[in-house]
Amino acid sequence: MIKRDVLVAFSLSLLVLSISLIIWLEGYIRIATPIISSLGESYLYYSYNPWYSNYTSFSLNVVSAIIWDYRGFDTFLETTVLMASIIAIYTLLRGFEEKVFLQPKGLSTITKTATKIVIPLIIAYALAIATHGQLTPGGGFQGGATLAVISSLIIAVYSLEFLYYMGYRSKRLVVIRGLCLIGLIIVAITPLLIGFILNTKSYIFQNMSKEDSFISMPSFLFDAPLAGSIFFYNVFELLIVFTGLTTALMLLSLRDVELKKAFEVREVYE
Amino acid sequence: MSEVFIQLAFRTSIIAFIVNIAIAMYGVYTRPSLIKKFICLIMFTDAINLFALFIGFRVVNNTYPKPPVLIREPVSPGELEEFKYIAVDPLPQALVLTAIVISLAVFMFVIGLILVYYEHYGTTSIKAMRSGGVEEVFE
Amino acid sequence: MNIVVLPYLLVIICSLTSTFLAYLIVKERNLVVAILLLLGQGIFHSLLYYLLMAPDLFITYIPVSVGITPLLLFLLIKKTEWREYD
Numbered sequence: 346m347i348k349r350d351v352l353v354a355f356s357l358s359l360l361v362l363s364i365s366l367i368i369w370l371e372g373y374i375r376i377a378t379p380i381i382s383s384l385g386e387s388y389l390y391y392s393y394n395p396w397y398s399n400y401t402s403f404s405l406n407v408v409s410a411i412i413w414d415y416r417g418f419d420t421f422l423e424t425t426v427l428m429a430s431i432i433a434i435y436t437l438l439r440g441f442e443e444k445v446f447l448q449p450k451g452l453s454t455i456t457k458t459a460t461k462i463v464i465p466l467i468i469a470y471a472l473a474i475a476t477h478g479q480l481t482p483g484g485g486f487q488g489g490a491t492l493a494v495i496s497s498l499i500i501a502v503y504s505l506e507f508l509y510y511m512g513y514r515s516k517r518l519v520v521i522r523g524l525c526l527i528g529l530i531i532v533a534i535t536p537l538l539i540g541f542i543l544n545t546k547s548y549i550f551q552n553m554s555k556e557d558s559f560i561s562m563p564s565f566l567f568d569a570p571l572a573g574s575i576f577f578y579n580v581f582e583l584l585i586v587f588t589g590l591t592t593a594l595m596l597l598s599l600r601d602v603e604l605k606k607a608f609e610v611r612e613v614y615e
Numbered sequence: 616m617s618e619v620f621i622q623l624a625f626r627t628s629i630i631a632f633i634v635n636i637a638i639a640m641y642g643v644y645t646r647p648s649l650i651k652k653f654i655c656l657i658m659f660t661d662a663i664n665l666f667a668l669f670i671g672f673r674v675v676n677n678t679y680p681k682p683p684v685l686i687r688e689p690v691s692p693g694e695l696e697e698f699k700y701i702a703v704d705p706l707p708q709a710l711v712l713t714a715i716v717i718s719l720a721v722f723m724f725v726i727g728l729i730l731v732y733y734e735h736y737g738t739t740s741i742k743a744m745r746s747g748g749v750e751e752v753f754e
Numbered sequence: 755m756n757i758v759v760l761p762y763l764l765v766i767i768c769s770l771t772s773t774f775l776a777y778l779i780v781k782e783r784n785l786v787v788a789i790l791l792l793l794g795q796g797i798f799h800s801l802l803y804y805l806l807m808a809p810d811l812f813i814t815y816i817p818v819s820v821g822i823t824p825l826l827l828f829l830l831i832k833k834t835e836w837r838e839y840d
Contacts, residue, residue, distance in 0.1 A: 354777035358770040361634050365627040369619075376625040377674040385671065385704035392705075393685055394695060407683040407702075408810045411709040423713050430720035437727040474813060482684055482809035486716055490814055494821040501825060570688065586716075590822060593723040597730070597829050608734055624762035628802075631769035635776045642780040648838040650785055650830065654792055657823065658776055661799050668806050679758050682807045703807045715814055722823065726830050733834040740839050 388415065393570070399556050403564040404479040404572035412484065413575045417550040421529060424582065427589050428526065431519070434596050440607040441599055443514060449506035460502045467495055475583040479572035485579040489586025496591040505598050515595050518588040525584045532577045536560045550574075621674055629669065635662040649729050649739045656725075660718045664711050671704030683708065765805050768798045783838050789827045796820055 368374060391400040392407040404410035412420050451457060474481070475488025499507055533550050539560050540547025546558040552573040554561040562573030635658065642655030673680055683705035685698060729739065736744045775795040782788040796819025803811045 350778060350781045354774045354781075357634065357638075357777050358631075358774045361631045361770060361773055362627060362766075365623065365630045368626050368630070369623045374626060374629065375622070376629065376669055377621055377672050379673055379675045381671060381673050381704040382706065385706045386699055388705055389683060389702050390695060390699045393690060395690075396692065405685040405688065406810070407685075407705040408708050408712065411705055412712065416709065420713065423716055426717050427720045430724045433724045434727040437724075437731055482682065483813055484810065486712065487810065487813040487817075490817040490822065494817045497821055497825040590719075594822075594825065594829075597723070597726060597826060620759060620762050624765045627766045628769040631773045634773050638773070638776045638780055646780065646838070647840065648785070650827070650834065651780075651788070651838055654779060654785075654788060654827070657792065658779065658795070661796075661819075665799065665802060665806075668803070668808060668811075672806055677758070679761060680807055682809050684809065708808045708811060711808075711811060712814060715811070715818060719818060719822070723826065726826055729830060730833060739834050743839070 398554065402552050402572055402575065403570045404575055405570060406479055406482060406484070408482075409478045409484045409575060409579070410572070413578045414550075414552045414573075417533070417552075417578075421533070421550075424526065424529065424585055427586070428522065431522070431589055431592050434593060438596060438599070438604065438607050440609075441596075441603050442606055443509065444600075444603055445506075445509050447506060447600065447602070449504045451503045451507070452501075456502055460498055464495055464498065467491060471583070475579050476576070478579040479570060479575050485582025486586050488579070488583040490590065492583070492587040493590035493594070496587075497594055500594055500598050505595065505600070508595065513591065513595065515592050518592045518595075522585055522588045522592070525581045525588070528581045529578065529585075532574050532581070535574075536562070618677055621677075625669065625672070629666075632662045632666055647740045647742045649732060649741065653722075653725055653729065657722065660714075664714055667707050667711050667714075671707040673703060675701055761805050765802065768802045768805070771795075771798050772802075785831055785836050785838060786828075789824055789831070792827075793820055793824050796823070 388407055388411055391397055391402075392410040393403060393405050394401045395403075402410045402414040404414065471488045471491035474483030474491065475485055478484035478488075496508065496513075536547045536551040536558075537549055540558060543560075545560065547560045548555070548558065551558070551560065552562055552575070553564065563571055564573055565571055639655045639659040639662065643652050643659070646652055646655070678701070681698070681702045683702045687694075732744075733739055738744060772795055775791050775798070779788050779791045779795070782791065796815070800812055800815040800819060803815055
């Protein structure tokens with residue numbers, strides 16, 4: 346970092362400030378007006394609204410309601426994109442092998458002890474934000490990303506060998522991932538199956554009862570809002586994101602000995 | 616006073632992110648290293664995501680808005696009307712959340728691609744790749 | 755009427771710092787330092803997500819920008835090269 350670069354960067358931010366001052370004095374671009382889109386307003390109004398039971402999803406967190414209820418199919422396809430990227434990394438590194446008993450190289454004892462103290466706290470926090478996704482800010486992806494920080498900490502502090510020692514293998518993680526994706530599909534088509542048995546109308550990704558079908562997922566657990574299928578989706582999404590990110594971290598931190606065969610195989614194909 | 620200050624703040628932010636996008640594009644086009652191009656791509660995504668959030672922001676009566684989360688569980692109809700009137704738009708937030716997940720997935724794939732490039736060419740610099748090897752450029 | 759100034763002042767500071775760091779990231783030759791600066795920019799961006807009243811994105815963005823993306827980039831640099839040549 347040279348002194349000249351810092352000066353140029355500082356003058357760039359001054360340029361930004363001066364341009365915005367000019368625009369402010371001239372009165373162009375109005376942002377933060379009191380009006381938002383009417384679609385957003387209707388989401389805000391109907392997301393937790395016991396008086397309109399055909400439109401509501403009984404979720405106090407509106408973002409979570411949009412992600413899993415009003416736009417559920419969108420999010421399901423996004424989850425499959427995450428799966429597809431893992432498969433793509435597998436295809437790039439095909440032929441690698443995981444060798445378990447290599448010599449582990451970790452950081453110092455102080456760092457390891459501090460990590461040991463931090464890890465249970467992160468696990469508790471991640472589980473809390475994932476299972477309370479319908480009550481407070483949070484949800485499946487947030488919880489999964491927070492849990493994946495644990496595996497990144499373990500790789501950085503204890504080395505990859507410790508993950509193998511705990512029983513993590515990339516193939517097992519992919520199997521868990523596939524099972525959770527199937528679980529998502531099962532939750533999505535449960536209303537359809539119930540409707541088929543009872544011989545009434547019902548929809549895929551249906552959460553609460555609609556005008557022409559009375560089937561609804563459980564909206565309350567004792568006195569806390571469960572928001573129907575949103576809770577189950579959040580739990581499955583937590584596992585999917587955690588295993589997906591952990592698989593990617595493990596694959597990209599493979600040692601040279603393990604990757605040698607992969608690169609040899611590619612030369613044969615070329 | 617407060618109204619005027621709000622407008623200054625958000626204009627500064629918008630211009631700052633336009634400049635950020637310009638810097639990121641500059642980096643993607645001019646820097647030779649693939650890793651640096653990738654870092655600039657990450658900056659580009661961040662700026663776009665923050666841009667999308669400004670659409671949904673609003674200020675009513677010079678009070679700071681509320682997040683789109685209801686706080687108390689038994690809701691009265693009056694509270695719901697007020698919530699609808701004062702909370703920010705949840706739709707861009709949901710879309711940006713989806714965008715963050717997908718961009719993370721794409722980033723992991725790009726990192727794998729850069730690894731394979733390095734294994735094949737022995738360098739991550741585009742110029743060295745074009746001239747066919749490492750030695751010709753760096754000696 | 756209560757005047758709220760502090761959050762808007764923070765919005766200005768965060769966005770200006772973001773531009774400042776963006777230029778340094780593009781110009782930096784040492785990639786390890788560039789990734790550390792990217793991490794710092796991520797902290798300011800997550801503060802902006804909080805100020806724009808998006809708590810969900812705030813919770814998501816902290817582990818992604820501070821935990822996962824830097825580690826992926828560090829792993830990449832460990833396997834390839836840590837310097838940028840012209």
